[in-house]
Amino acid sequence: MIEKLFSMEGYGIFVWSAFIFTLFCCCILYLVTKIQLKKQENKFFVKFGKLAEDKIKIAKKQKINKEILVNKPDYNF
Amino acid sequence: MFQIINPKNLFSLSNKIRKILFFSFIILIAIGLSEALWFSPKDYIQSHAVRIMYVHVPSAWISLGTFLIMGLLSIFSFILKNKNFLIISKCLASSGFMFSLVALVTGSIWGKPTWGTWWAWDSRITAMLLLGFFYLMYILSWQIFEKEETKQKISTIIAILGIINIPIIKFSVDWWSTLHQSSSVNILSKSTIHSSMMVPLVIMTVAFVVFSAIIFLMKYNAEIIKLKNKGLDRL
Numbered sequence: 606m607i608e609k610l611f612s613m614e615g616y617g618i619f620v621w622s623a624f625i626f627t628l629f630c631c632c633i634l635y636l637v638t639k640i641q642l643k644k645q646e647n648k649f650f651v652k653f654g655k656l657a658e659d660k661i662k663i664a665k666k667q668k669i670n671k672e673i674l675v676n677k678p679d680y681n682f
Numbered sequence: 683m684f685q686i687i688n689p690k691n692l693f694s695l696s697n698k699i700r701k702i703l704f705f706s707f708i709i710l711i712a713i714g715l716s717e718a719l720w721f722s723p724k725d726y727i728q729s730h731a732v733r734i735m736y737v738h739v740p741s742a743w744i745s746l747g748t749f750l751i752m753g754l755l756s757i758f759s760f761i762l763k764n765k766n767f768l769i770i771s772k773c774l775a776s777s778g779f780m781f782s783l784v785a786l787v788t789g790s791i792w793g794k795p796t797w798g799t800w801w802a803w804d805s806r807i808t809a810m811l812l813l814g815f816f817y818l819m820y821i822l823s824w825q826i827f828e829k830e831e832t833k834q835k836i837s838t839i840i841a842i843l844g845i846i847n848i849p850i851i852k853f854s855v856d857w858w859s860t861l862h863q864s865s866s867v868n869i870l871s872k873s874t875i876h877s878s879m880m881v882p883l884v885i886m887t888v889a890f891v892v893f894s895a896i897i898f899l900m901k902y903n904a905e906i907i908k909l910k911n912k913g914l915d916r917l
Contacts, residue, residue, distance in 0.1 A: 610719070610720065613724075613730035613733070614724075614729055616729055616730040616731045616795055617730070619731055619734065619791050619792070619794060620730055620733045620734055622791055623737055623738070623787075623788040623791045624715070624718075624719065624733075626784065626787055626788065627737040627741065627784050627788060630780050630783065631780075631893060634776060634777065634897060635893075635896070638776070638900045638901055638904070639900065641900075642900050642901075642903055642907075644904075645903075645907040646907055648907075648911050649907050649910060649914070652911060653914065667910075668690050669693050670910060672694055673910065676697070
């Protein structure tokens with residue numbers, strides 16, 4: 606049964622390579638995008654951490670800044 | 683409509699629904715793959731090679747649809763002078779490009795057992811290759827230029843020019859005598875595909891759409907955070 610699934614009457618090499626290529630591309634794109642997002646978030650956390658007290662208050666008023674900081678695990682609200 | 687795609691709302695929505703979308707994708711792809719590779723029947727002429735359709739066709743549909751949206755967003759951005767449309771368009775490009783690449787490669791793999799060749803300079807296939815180049819040029823236009831204004835202008839021109847290629851891809855099989863078969867799935871007329879093959883095709887298409895949405899939302903959030911990083915410098 607397993608052999609039948611892999612060989613597919615001789616078409617297995619074509620079918621499996623097409624599916625593996627598709628899933629491989631999806632995984633690569635997902636990982637690259639995730640890394641890019643994390644990189645930008647970390648950059649934001651570093652910059653935010655270096656801000657002066659009064660500037661932090663101004664930055665915190667913005668909705669998107671608050672949303673970004675939600676993703677920071679050790680951030681104290 | 684414009685309220686939903688407002689950066690604040692889209693960013694907030696993205697944070698909330700990304701995990702739900704990811705789990706939906708895992709479930710859909712698991713069902714889709716088992717249907718496509720095991721439960722769906724083989725074709726009476728192409729035998730098991732027909733299973734390549736379940737990744738090839740959804741990829742081609744998504745790459746076409748994505749570029750169409752990108753082209754329309756670029757036109758709207760040009761008319762309404764709304765930069766958010768350009769950011770959305772930019773964030774859609776990478777998944778669209780990946781699916782155009784998948785459509786080309788899986789089409790080539792499917793061509794070998796059915797046509798006896800990996801590649802033919804057929805009108806549909808050539809137009810799809812051109813779409814891949816348009817995607818590549820669009821992505822590169824955001825990378826290679828220094829000035830923000832130049833990036834926006836060039837990418838808008840590429841997206842608007844590329845949109846001309848969309849109807850050519852769609853109708854190439856009707857306009858010219860091609861090696862590529864005509865559409866089996868039609869919205870306006872009766873589809874010539876059996877429901878046992880249609881169901882996995884729809885499931886795989888929905889799974890890929892969900893995947894594109896995940897990538898788009900992650901890219902969009904990264905772009906907005908990038909802008910916010912610049913904003914922090916100015917505080």
